[in-house]
Each structure stands twice: as C-alpha cells, then as structure tokens.
Amino acid sequence: MQTLIDLFNTFETLGDKTAFVNRTGVRRLVVSYREFHGLALKMASLLAQRGVEAGDRVLIWGPNSSWWAIAYWGIIIRGAIAVPVDFMSDQARADSIRNLTRAKTVLQSRFKPERMTVADSILLEDLQYLLEDVQPASGPAPAAPEDTAQLIYTSGTTGNPKGVILTHRNLIANLTQINRAVPIITPGFNFLSLLPLSHMFEQMGGFFTPLYRGAAIVYPRTLKPSAIMEALGEEDIYIIMSVPRLMQLLKTTIERELDEKHLSGLFRWMTRFAARLPKEMRRSLFLPVQRKFGPNFTAFVSGGAPLDQEVFNFWSSMGFTVLEGYGLTETSPVLCVNTIDRQVAGSVGPPMPGVQLKIENKEILVRGDNVFPGYYENEQASRDAFTSEGWFRTGDLGELDSDGWLAIKGREKDLIVTGSGINVYPDELEAVLNRVAGVKESCVIGLDKGGGEEVHAVLILDGSGKAPDEIISQANSSLDALHRITGFTLWNEPEFPKTTTLKIKKFTVKEELKKGPAADDSSVNRDSLLNLIARVTGVSAAGIREESLLVTDLGLTSIDRLELVSFLEQEYRLDIDDSQIGPQTKVSDLRQIITKREKLTRHDHFRFWTNNNFFSGVRRAWDTVFHTPLFRRFATLELHGTGNLEKLAGPVIFVANHLSYLDQPAVMFALPPEIRYRTASAAWEEFFFNDYHGLERILRRLSYEYASVLFNLFPLPQSQGFGGSLKFMGRLTDAGVNILIFPEGGHARDGKMQPFQLGLGIMVKELGIPVVPIRIGGTDQVLPHEASFPKQGKVTVTFGEPLRFRFEEPAEIVEQTRLAVERL
Numbered sequence: 001m002q003t004l005i006d007l008f009n010t011f012e013t014l015g016d017k018t019a020f021v022n023r024t025g026v027r028r029l030v031v032s033y034r035e036f037h038g039l040a041l042k043m044a045s046l047l048a049q050r051g052v053e054a055g056d057r058v059l060i061w062g063p064n065s066s067w068w069a070i071a072y073w074g075i076i077i078r079g080a081i082a083v084p085v086d087f088m089s090d091q092a093r094a095d096s097i098r099n100l101t102r103a104k105t106v107l108q109s110r111f112k113p114e115r116m117t118v119a120d121s122i123l124l125e126d127l128q129y130l131l132e133d134v135q136p137a138s139g140p141a142p143a144a145p146e147d148t149a150q151l152i153y154t155s156g157t158t159g160n161p162k163g164v165i166l167t168h169r170n171l172i173a174n175l176t177q178i179n180r181a182v183p184i185i186t187p188g189f190n191f192l193s194l195l196p197l198s199h200m201f202e203q204m205g206g207f208f209t210p211l212y213r214g215a216a217i218v219y220p221r222t223l224k225p226s227a228i229m230e231a232l233g234e235e236d237i238y239i240i241m242s243v244p245r246l247m248q249l250l251k252t253t254i255e256r257e258l259d260e261k262h263l264s265g266l267f268r269w270m271t272r273f274a275a276r277l278p279k280e281m282r283r284s285l286f287l288p289v290q291r292k293f294g295p296n297f298t299a300f301v302s303g304g305a306p307l308d309q310e311v312f313n314f315w316s317s318m319g320f321t322v323l324e325g326y327g328l329t330e331t332s333p334v335l336c337v338n339t340i341d342r343q344v345a346g347s348v349g350p351p352m353p354g355v356q357l358k359i360e361n362k363e364i365l366v367r368g369d370n371v372f373p374g375y376y377e378n379e380q381a382s383r384d385a386f387t388s389e390g391w392f393r394t395g396d397l398g399e400l401d402s403d404g405w406l407a408i409k410g411r412e413k414d415l416i417v418t419g420s421g422i423n424v425y426p427d428e429l430e431a432v433l434n435r436v437a438g439v440k441e442s443c444v445i446g447l448d449k450g451g452g453e454e455v456h457a458v459l460i461l462d463g464s465g466k467a468p469d470e471i472i473s474q475a476n477s478s479l480d481a482l483h484r485i486t487g488f489t490l491w492n493e494p495e496f497p498k499t500t501t502l503k504i505k506k507f508t509v510k511e512e513l514k515k516g517p518a519a520d521d522s523s524v525n526r527d528s529l530l531n532l533i534a535r536v537t538g539v540s541a542a543g544i545r546e547e548s549l550l551v552t553d554l555g556l557t558s559i560d561r562l563e564l565v566s567f568l569e570q571e572y573r574l575d576i577d578d579s580q581i582g583p584q585t586k587v588s589d590l591r592q593i594i595t596k597r598e599k600l601t602r603h604d605h606f607r608f609w610t611n612n613n614f615f616s617g618v619r620r621a622w623d624t625v626f627h628t629p630l631f632r633r634f635a636t637l638e639l640h641g642t643g644n645l646e647k648l649a650g651p652v653i654f655v656a657n658h659l660s661y662l663d664q665p666a667v668m669f670a671l672p673p674e675i676r677y678r679t680a681s682a683a684w685e686e687f688f689f690n691d692y693h694g695l696e697r698i699l700r701r702l703s704y705e706y707a708s709v710l711f712n713l714f715p716l717p718q719s720q721g722f723g724g725s726l727k728f729m730g731r732l733t734d735a736g737v738n739i740l741i742f743p744e745g746g747h748a749r750d751g752k753m754q755p756f757q758l759g760l761g762i763m764v765k766e767l768g769i770p771v772v773p774i775r776i777g778g779t780d781q782v783l784p785h786e787a788s789f790p791k792q793g794k795v796t797v798t799f800g801e802p803l804r805f806r807f808e809e810p811a812e813i814v815e816q817t818r819l820a821v822e823r824l
Helices: 004-008 033-049 066-078 091-101 124-130 168-181 200-213 225-234 244-260 264-274 279-285 287-292 309-317 379-384 426-433 468-476 506-515 520-526 528-537 558-572 587-596 613-634 642-647 663-670 685-689 694-710 722-734 759-767 810-823
Strands: 018-023 028-032 057-061 081-084 105-108 148-153 163-167 190-192 216-220 237-242 299-302 321-327 334-337 356-360 363-367 392-400 406-411 439-448 453-461 487-490 635-640 653-656 679-684 713-716 738-741 771-777 793-799
Touching: 004 066, 004 168, 004 200, 018 033, 018 066, 018 225, 028 033, 033 066, 033 124, 057 066, 057 091, 066 081, 066 124, 081 091, 091 148, 091 163, 148 168, 163 168, 168 200, 168 334, 190 225, 200 216, 200 237, 200 334, 216 225, 225 244, 225 287, 237 244, 244 264, 244 299, 244 309, 264 279, 264 309, 279 287, 309 321, 356 392, 406 426, 426 439, 426 453, 426 468, 439 506, 453 468, 453 506, 468 487, 528 558, 528 587, 558 587, 558 722, 613 635, 613 663, 613 694, 635 663, 642 793, 653 663, 653 759, 653 810, 663 679, 663 738, 663 771, 663 793, 679 685, 679 722, 685 694, 685 713, 694 713, 713 722, 722 738, 722 759, 738 759, 759 810, 771 810
Parallel strands: 018 216, 057 081, 057 105, 081 148, 190 216, 190 237, 237 299, 299 321, 453 487, 635 793, 653 738, 653 771, 679 713, 679 738
Antiparallel strands: 018 028, 148 163, 321 334, 356 363, 363 392, 392 406, 439 453, 771 793
C-alpha cells in the first residue's frame, strides 16, 4: 500500500460492514462500507461538475460526520488536495486559509453560525440530497506516493499558523507504523471519534486506522459529557483517541456522580488498593464504572499535550489501558507511543518503527517517511524547520531514558527563562495548580519584566470562593523555590481560548494580558458568550447586558433557543437543555450555568417501551373490545386518499389540522392496522404536566399513563424543553415508528386552520423523513371543544401525497406543509 487510493480501493470489499454511525443528537444513522465507497465516487463526480481538477485545493470546514468523510475521500479520489479547517475556527481564519490556498471550492456546515460567503460553496449536510442524482466516477484518479494529499494548517497556539504539506507517502508511512506499533485494532470494533478530523492525531488514529482495519467509527454531534457517555454505553466502543483535557472532563463527570452517591471516599480507597492488582482484577473490581463504557471498551490513546499523572493513574487504576503518544502535524503525526504490554506515566513511549529520533541541545529531532516535505508556499519556514542533515526540528524539549523511551519536558517556545537563568516548564506548574482546590483551570506563561521573565499564572476559579492568593501560596508550597509562581491574573471568561484539541492558546492569552484593562466595547468583542447570543438573536453584542432577559429583551424565540443551546454545547462542551432557558433567564444566569456546569435534572415522561410488540398487541386488543366500538357509536368515518399510504416505504411524520380531542383517534382508526400500531402521537405536555395541584394533578397524571400506553402518546411541550421530545422522536424514527403531530398547537375554534408552529420545520429537518399531510373534518361537530360528551356525526380523514423536503429551511417546510393540508 503506497497511496490513499490503495486504501480506498479496499472499502468496497468490506461490503455491508458498518463504516460510520452518525449520532446527530436526534437520529442514529448508519453508513456501510459499500455505501461509503459509492458515495465517495459520487462526491468525486460532483466536484468534477463544480470544475475541480487534479491538484486543486478544496477546503472542508465542518464537524466530524460521515459526510465529512465522504467529502474528504471524494476530494482524494478526484486527485485534488484536501484542506481541512478546524470546525471551531472563526470565519476570519477560515477565510484566511481559503485565500492562502486559493481553494477552488468550499465545503462548510449549517451547524456553524458563521459561514463563508462563497458562491460555489457546498453545505456538508446537503450532500445526502445533492449526491442522489449524481452518477459515480468510474474510478479514482491515479496518485503517486510523492503527490500532495492534503494541507493542514497548524492550530496557531503560537499565533503563526503555517500550511503543512502531507503527501500520500507521509500518510501511508505513518498508518503502517501505527499498526505495527499498536496492533490492537481488528474488524468489528467501534471507535468513538471525539477530536476534530482537521487534527492529524484524530485523522490518523481515529479515521485512517479504523478504515484500514475495517472497523466502525461513531460520530457524536457534540462533545458534551452526557453525549459521550451515552455513546459509550450504547455503541460498544473499543477505543477513543483523546487529549488530556477530555480525559479530565470524563474523570470529573464520574467523580461528580460518585459525590452525589456519597461514594467518593470508598472510591479513593479502592483506587489505592487496586494499584497493586493485575489489570483484569482491577477491571472486575470497578465493574460498575466499566459498564458505563460498554462491554468491550479497552483503551484511551492520549496525545496533543502532556497527560497529567493523576489523570493517568485514575484511569489505569480501574483497569483501562492508557496509551500516551507524541507527534506533530508535520510528522503525520505520530512519532512515539506507549506499548500494549507496557505503559509508563509521564512517558510517551519509544519511537515507532521507521522513525529516527535524537535529542540535540534538549530539542527533539526526527527523520522518516512520515515527516513532511515542507510548508505550503513558505520556503523560509521550510528551510528553518530542518537541519542541514535533514532532521526535522520539532521545537519540543525532551529526554530519552536508558530504554530509549521519550519524556516530553515542554515546548521550546513555551519555556520560561527567569531572571536567574532558571528554566521553568509551564506544563509542570499547571499540573500542580490544577490540583489545588478552587482552581477550575490554569495557564502558566512567562511575562517579560525586563531582565528575565516572570512566572505568571492565569486562573479560572471554580466559584467555590477560595482566594486566588491562597491558591498561589498553596501551589508554591509544593514547588522548588526557583520555580515558584511570582504573579497571577484572573481570567474573566468561562474558558480559555483553545484549539479544537483543547490546548490553551497561550499566545492569545499573553496578548490579552499585554493589553491590560480593556474598554467596555473591546471587552464585549472578546466575550464568546455575548457573541454567540448576538449571532442567534441578531442583536449587537455591544447592546447585550448581563441583566438582559434572553426572551423578552433580546427576542429569543423557541427555535432560537434550540440553536443557541446547540452552539453553547459546541463551544463549551457542556450539558444544557433548552428547558433551562425560560422567560426570566438573564444573560448572567446563562453565564452562571456555563461557569458552574451544573448537572441538568430532567423529568423524563417518555415511554419508549410502549412501542414494543407486546404493548402494540395490548393496544390492538383494547381497541377491538373498547376504543373502536366506542368511536363507531358516535362517529361515521369517511376516508379519502388512502392510496397514498401504499407509497410509504419507511417511517413518516403524519401532519394534521386540529379541531377536537377526537382528532387523534380519528386519524389512528383511519390508518390501516399495520401502520396504526407503528405510530406514536405527540400530545401537549402542559395539558398533563403543568403546575396542577391536588386531585386535578393526580387525575391528569393518571390520564397520561393511560394515554401513553393505550393511545401511544408522548409529550411535546409548547413553551420550552422541545429538545428532549425531539430526541425521543429520533429514537422512534430509528425504530421505524411513525409520528402523528398537530402543529397548530391548539384546536381551531372556528374551523379555520391556525398557523403551524415553527417547531414542525425543525422536526422535519432533523428527522429527515417524509411528511404525509392529513385533513380532518367533522370532529368538532361530534365532540366540540367545550363539550363533555360526544354526539353522532360524520368524520372525514383525507390523506395527501407524501412530501419530501431536501434543501428547504424550517420556515419553508412549515409553510409548504400547511398549504398541503389546507388544499386537501
């Protein structure tokens, strides 16, 4: 195997094996290797139609997903050059890279609030529709090992990003090296992809390697802890490519749960005891925690930054394998990794087969086929990157032990040299600070005071109230006198500016500190929360105050609320639900939610089990002996358009007008049994679960229990908390269950349809299934709105042609559906 084309040609032979699982937050969508191969060939044809030729640059700016993968391979087999950009990069950076590479076209995402205004751009999420009518390319374009496969722009933690040229030879060499050094990946295992595919660590370890081995890759939409733990519990994950900050985040999630159960003391004692036990015994001892990660979860592979020994010990003590490695974008990227047989805390392991590594003046120098040829259109930087003998200067400081294992001491550019000439490694001080109570996160930098640098700590506190000078004093008490912290600053935002692999952008932090106290307007411009709110609401960030009410003052609609939650989850990697944002929520309240990362408490009224075969049979029996005779006693049912139901090939959304409480049973009895008992109905949540008291509360709860089982209803809120219902509808859709909804949100008192709510458009867009319009007539005569008892009459139910939406925005979907119902 010499090129990525050789790797691509193996995909079709894997047939119906799962290649990708997209966990969208609503749906679970599976793509087989055969489908993936065919779609990539179609992607190559689509690019050809857009004028992309061999050697052209194509920019990808989107979140991890199967569509990102299909786009990437379409670029490669077209013979073009992929230019992945960090999804979390702002528009200015993405535009800069587009201009630097003179990209022929841009693939971007609808999940980014900012988008490039490029005439010939393609939305990644639209590829599922765009590729439907495209004929696949006859085969991949030829490629030579020395051809450029992609350009990766460095993350810019130093403020000077450069375009790294990676050839087919570089990538295949590193792929081969990894699979020789860590031969643990076999077909049938699932990888959880958490780091951005624009980062070479994830791309090589969590993309190329599983595809090389015929394994499956699982993509969650967000990196919030609940989404990660949910994927681990449901997808039988085998391995995760991680960074230390992410492992710390998962560690904190587990520790918080233990605190709530008052088990922290017992857990700490068990981890100390377990350290002396064999791995298999440790796994058995911590079986309750192991189960949260799935039956086959084996290993974290950590890279991107040094792994704190406490975090290493936490996971290792429970029997998990922690493989810390080291590499750079310029080396494709992996250079060293711990082995399956031996893992050493604080070491990144030995050099991989085929990697030459030496230490010169404390700097790590490397050579090998995985090392890049140079920077894109930057001859000076390319010359500076190599010694005269062709060794690549990594810029990292390290030491080799007697066994040839490497320990990273720090980044040469981050090294602090004090006025006394003492070298201070910031990573070591940050590890100490982060263990001090009261510290949420820290960043240690050197501030030039003339005659040497000050060891300066920048702190984000956890809200416990501990004084920062006390924190510094406690940290210094465990440091050598020559390495102590001599100054500190409090960072006022919930997070430090970071790369998408969660490394702190120290250059940015240092530049902000140099500016000193900022004026109000510039402070607002740097506030990521205010900027997110501004993008969603359309209100200028300068006009948003901490006391502003999100709904009343800033005009946040129910749909804006979902969009804001989605962006917050992406930006801050936290658990938040739209139900936490109500009419009285202020900007300051939202900031507090982000800062404290309070655990979300949900009231789950969903009954997925009512859709199993047993309860479908119960409903069928109860309908036969009770519901059907009762309905027919009062209503004569007249049906139209039933032929349209014969065209249904999968789950759909039935959308009907709303006249009476009799509408749901009227539609259900109009459906043939094979569809009826595979259909769930959305019902107004507030009708059952508002702030009722006494007997009324009991009766409404009992009525919900009856309706959820015997009418297969599920709650759909009118005001807030729509996200939970949307996720439940995704589960129903994945299980092949249809959904019945009345989007007017209430009964039409005069028989005229009310406007449809915008939530319908979000629902259709997220679920991605056809809509069947339904027009109901006569139910308001049989059971008028205020009536307590029905009277006899005729009820008509008319089914329309199924509607399939592709590129329409939610508002367009709502209007077109409403017109379709109205015309029946």
